[in-house]
Amino acid sequence: MIITIANESGGASKSMLADNLAALRAIAGRKVLLLDNDPQHASVNWCAERQASGKRPQVAARPISGKGLQPELENLAYRYNDIVIDTESRDSLGSRSALIAAHVAIIPVDLECLEQLNEAKLLARIDTARLFNPGLRILVVAICAEEPPCAEKMAVVRNFVASIPAAQLFHTAIHSGSALRLAFQDGLSVCEYQPADREAISEMKELCSEIFGR
Template identity: 30%
Template sequence: MVILIGGEKGGTGKTTLATNLAALRSNEGRDVLLVDTDKQGSASDWAAVREEIEGVPRIPSVQVFGKQVTSQVQDLEARYDDLIVDAGGRDSVELRSAMVVTDRFYVPLQASQFDVWTIERMEELVEQAQAINPSLQARVFINRASPHPQVREASEAEEILEEFEHLVFSGVVLHDRIAFRRAAGNGVAVTETESPDPKACNEVQALYDAIFEQTETAHAQEA
């Protein structure tokens, strides 16, 4: 199974969520590979830090760039149960190459007007990719939303997402919590920290369930 986490806007938390998903998937007993297509290499750095930690499953990572992403993902898919592909925050060769070989593409969106404006361009990119890869399904989830109950940016972003045809809102909202940043720096998921933040854990679990339960149900129906 290949899950692509990417988007056109930087700073939306793609790597943080890709690494959390990889850890949760690995803790389910799956053989997971983290594919880092971002030249910043943050996902690979996270995996390297994790190598030094006892008591957590090892998650191998590989860096792949350029047009080789397409062929490499196809080859690696046969060797692992799951690939989690972390694409950089821009319209890149790597992102486009990955989109043509995955059925599931997830786009984190911050609930700010500047980020919402990028969705129209992302919609066009998905439409172009679907012309080559008709099985591609793209979902959006809101990340780093304000935890303050009076801030309505998240709900306003949800309303805007209803206007798009090729990008579908997943129904998942994650909030801006320091637990995600602390876990990332230590090479673990928020669920693996010594004192897990229950809200952060519930939110990342909701994202995990939305991605993998939906994907596994779809694969079962196709079989």
């Protein structure tokens, strides 16, 4: 399965979700590839950090240009069970191609940065992708720092989801607590971080099941 993590907002946790989901699939024994279409290479660096610390399983990652994405995916799709594509916020050939190629698009929406949610531009990008990829599944994931998430902010997210045809909102917010952030800095998934944060692990595992099936 090809999944693309996309959003117009910077710092919406695209890379953090991409890296966690790729690691969880690798831990589950799947042959997984993390493609990094962001020139900042956060996901490639995350995997390098993981490799440097000797963490197993390794997660294969490589940068990919917008131009190379579509032709390379045609070959890579046969070689990997799952491909997770981390995209840049900018509307670019790469971020568009990644949505056209995906089975599932994950749109993280950080409740702390709702003012950065450029709905119109993101909707235009999704509309274009669906012209070429009408079966694209869209799953919006709320990312929040507080528990419970602010009801007013969640209402904004629900309105956003309702504006995207056939989009779903993941049933629980992902809490961007310290375990998730510290794990991310160290090249770990939240499931590998010690001390274990049971709730954070459970949220990420549920998200993984929602995307890839149980």
